[in-house]
């Protein structure tokens with residue numbers, strides 16, 4: 001058994017080459033690609049990594065939970081990791097982005113890429129170019145043609161204007177100009193509205209229906225997040241009404257239970273859970289199975305960083321949907337570039353004529369660029385068993401620490417005896 005011997009956490013902030021204005025946070029001048037990086041090391045020296053997108057240093061205290069909850073546990077027991085993250089979620093922290101680090105370890109120990117642990121072989125995946133900023137029709141047409149020249153045959157637009165007519169104008173004019181050679185989708189980013197800087201439009205079912213009609217007439221392939229993520233009744237009504245596929249479900253941090261309910265209610269035609277937010281690899285893999293069972297489709301949101309893209313890439317390879325739908329490839333130069341998106345990786349995921357190849361190396365298949373981590377990262381948490389002991393003594397005192405340690409050992413002994421078929425005493 002490989003146990004969790006050390007947990008390290010890093011704040012990482014990689015500067016962008018130009019200011020990026022994400023459609024989903026109107027008015028916010030984004031200057032950095034920020035995330036929390038976790039490095040888990042086992043007692044036999046295997047390292048697993050994952051990364052959760054961040055606004056700043058909001059996870060500064062997270063280690064106080066992760067250390068005591070995960071150190072000493074079986075690093076390959078994904079069910080146990082899911083249970084620990086669930087326990088942490090009771091306190092208001094939803095951190096399913098951590099779970100893929102344990103798949104990374106599991107794959108490295110087995111000598112297999114994560115997609116193979118999920119039952120599939122590495123393969124090439126067709127991608128769509130996902131734009132990130134709101135633009136006028138003229139600017140958008142130029143951008144779509146540029147992506148098409150680079151090899152993409154599918155591009156996703158963004159609409160986020162207060163004026164409904166401006167949204168429809170961008171979509172219809174772009175489709176009229178390039179729709180014969182490029183398949184187009186559009187993201188309204190209404191799922192998780194953010195108004196921290198500028199105000200943001202708030203769609204209702206009536207507006208979403210009018211937009212769906214316009215997109216159907218323009219020949220678009222899908223509409224993403226046209227309503228709030230928890231507007232279950234309206235989403236189901238819109239999906240029943242729309243002539244264009246309705247997609248969404250990327251950031252459901254409650255994971256499988258909520259997505260299962262939404263699948264059963266047919267809130268979307270295409271479900272897009274991102275494993276970094278919506279329950280980790282294990283829960284999303286079950287969402288994929290449910291989509292298939294209900295005649296619905298899956299292709300994930302991936303707009304975070306190179307590690308998030310890698311995690312979702314393995315799931316797509318194993319999903320059975322890779323030949324039906326393209327995968328999101330975040331690209332919005334000059335602000336959001338592949339080099340800075342994936343800067344933490346030795347080998348960024350550079351598309352080849354609109355395709356990515358799933359890494360075949362064991363685990364998630366990437367290598368952390370230690371130079372970039374050293375330059376743009378700051379390690380704010382580092383705990384092993386010895387440090388955990390001191391942590392426990394300092395925070396709980398000697399008596400409680402000894403008692404906790406004894407009861408944990410008793411639990412492990414009982415579980416091991418149970419596993420061997422001996423009744424625990």
Ligand SMILES: [Mg+2]
Nearest residue numbers: 187224225301
């Ligand atoms: Mg989206």
